[in-house]
Amino acid sequence: MKNSFFVDTAQELAIYRQFAETHQSRLADYITFLKTTYQVEELPQVMVLANHRGATEVIHQIPIPAYTNDVRMVMTPELSVWKEVYLAQLENYPPSPEVEVLRQHYAKLSDNHLLQVIGHELAHWSELFMDDFANYDAYIWFEEGMVEYISRRYFLTDEEFAAEKRANQLLVQLFQAKKGWHSLNDFGQATYEGDMASIFYEYWRSFLTIDQLVETLGSVEAVFATYQKWAEQDTTIPLLTWLMDQGLLTRAL
Template identity: 35%
Template sequence: MKHIYAFEDIKEYETHKDIIQRFSKRLEEYQYILEKEYLLMDQPKGIIWTSAEAATTVFSEIPIPAFTNKNTIYITPDVAAWRKLFVEQLDGKDLPHIERFYKELSENHILQILGHELTHHSDLFLEDFDDEREDSIWFEEGMCEYLPRKFLLSEKEFDEITAVEEELVEAFSEEYGDRSIDEFGSGSYTSSLSSIMFDYWRSYLYIKHLVEVRFKDDIQAVFEEYHKWDQEGRICSLSEYFELDQ
């Protein structure tokens, strides 16, 4: 992968160059795991490192400064910008311990977001990333959260983010809990940030439950069942197939 820097001036690049180097080294290690275990065959052509403002106003209109467009990953390495964004997703709810957690968010959590974007390129997912994805988008997004968290976060960080997102799902269930997980992303990018993130929180927690409880930590078995659902003709939604309502 090529690394391309899209900052407005050299000073901004110099501010972030050290963290970019750290992220790049660790991403190579994670990429090797994906290639060896999770069918990453065609890696992205490049990563464009940029500011949060450019990512969300110049390169896209998505309010989250990390995304994949065709064969290129766009992301800001600006930890302060990410901390601010994650506090904003609370929509003013009185959750001081979670707000404090996000204000002190570690570099590893930002690295995991980069890992999320790389994981999308695994050929274990049924739809090509750039295609119109239906029926199983929650599975892909949830797995793209779970895998990099499992391999890039410490055990303590993994447990902390899980507990935070469990509480956030509960806190926002009154607003968004009526919609099915199979409707992941329906109109979400024109909605509030909390509405967008609610689907990600739930998807991650569903995947974690499937892997660690239903399939006893066998990630490959979860993928096999996902492919079986497809091979059998998708006669029901994927959430029904996995009996998530139970």
């Protein structure tokens, strides 16, 4: 996978190149891990390290500066950008102890979190995800939650993983207190038309649901095996509903 750059200044280019060179070995090891553990057989042809404007306005019009398709993966490798993206979730919440905890959490992000975002996008290439179904919205939460879990476990320290999990729990609580609850089955393409809080709400619930399943079943591999069992039975039943019917999830986030 080659690197390409979308920048506006020579300074940005130098910073992005330094990021790629500094983390080249860790990313190569992660790709090997994905290939040997999660059946990643192909990768994007190029990883485009793009500034925020390039990622969200020029290459693609999308609010979150990280995404992938069959040809390329795009990601903005700047902590300051990602801190602003994550803090945008808090814009419509009044000051509170929970909001202050979240602000402090995002102030402490490290390069591990940037690598985790890249890891999230690359894990989408796993052949274990059956993304050829017509009813993809029935389980989009599973894929998004799983790639988030896999990449966090790989790149974050135990302390960072626990802090990120706690932050997600707080964000889910804040969102539901303000806007109410709806089923994770509603996670679909329409999700991306909402504001940052509503988009990330679905991602964080997806991650937390996968975390529940791993705790219940004992491993990521066991969760994938259960997912494949559902796929072999009746995919007209939403995956979340099927898992609840099987008693594998005791509550809906």
